[in-house]
Amino acid sequence: MFERILLAVDGSEHALHATRKAAELARLMKPREFRIVVAYDPIPLYLGEPNMQIAITNRKGEAEEVLNMALREVGELPCEIHTELLEGDSASAIIEVANTRKSDLIVMGSRGLGRLAGLLLGSTSQKVVAHAPCPVLIVR
Ligand SMILES: Nc1ncnc2c1ncn2[C@@H]1O[C@H](COP(=O)(O)OP(=O)(O)OP(=O)(O)O)[C@@H](O)[C@H]1O
Numbered sequence: 295m296f297e298r299i300l301l302a303v304d305g306s307e308h309a310l311h312a313t314r315k316a317a318e319l320a321r322l323m324k325p326r327e328f329r330i331v332v333a334y335d336p337i338p339l340y341l342g343e344p345n346m347q348i349a350i351t352n353r354k355g356e357a358e359e360v361l362n363m364a365l366r367e368v369g370e371l372p373c374e375i376h377t378e379l380l381e382g383d384s385a386s387a388i389i390e391v392a393n394t395r396k397s398d399l400i401v402m403g404s405r406g407l408g409r410l411a412g413l414l415l416g417s418t419s420q421k422v423v424a425h426a427p428c429p430v431l432i433v434r
């Protein structure tokens with residue numbers, strides 16, 4: 295039913311929970327591919343060199359660490375596993391990957407690293423649910 299599953303993670307507990315559910319689902323569904331994505335904020339140009347390079351390295355490094363954590367949590371799956379590191383607004387990046395990779399299911403947490411207590415659905419989840427080209431599984 296779902297051949298190309300896209301999991302979006304940000305290093306939060308919510309995303310970890312979503313990761314476990316997505317992996318379980320993939321074990322049952324045996325999709326063709328399972329893709330994990332992390333988006334990081336663009337680095338402002340005004341930083342100038344060499345600060346800009348340092349900021350890029352740090353931000354990419356953190357995002358890579360988030361990807362690796364998710365990969366470890368997912369473990370073995372009966373399909374190809376891909377990872378992607380994206381620069382830019384998280385929701386736009388997730389939607390773009392879902393389009394270009396022809397994902398047929400996006401899995402994500404209801405909340406993320408944001409600190410606004412009481413929010414039911416974070417802004418990334420809201421935007422993805424509103425604009426995704428495929429079904430979205432919001433894990434809470
Ligand atoms: N930078 C990101 N890269 C990939 N996935 C993300 C990213 N940020 C959030 N997500 C996904 O979206 C889910 C919900 O996070 P979201 O950002 O919507 O909530 P929040 O951080 O609590 O709120 P907000 O960001 O609006 O303050 C996360 O659990 C994760 O699955």
Ligand SMILES: [Mg+2]
Nearest residue numbers: 406407408416
């Ligand atoms: Mg967030």
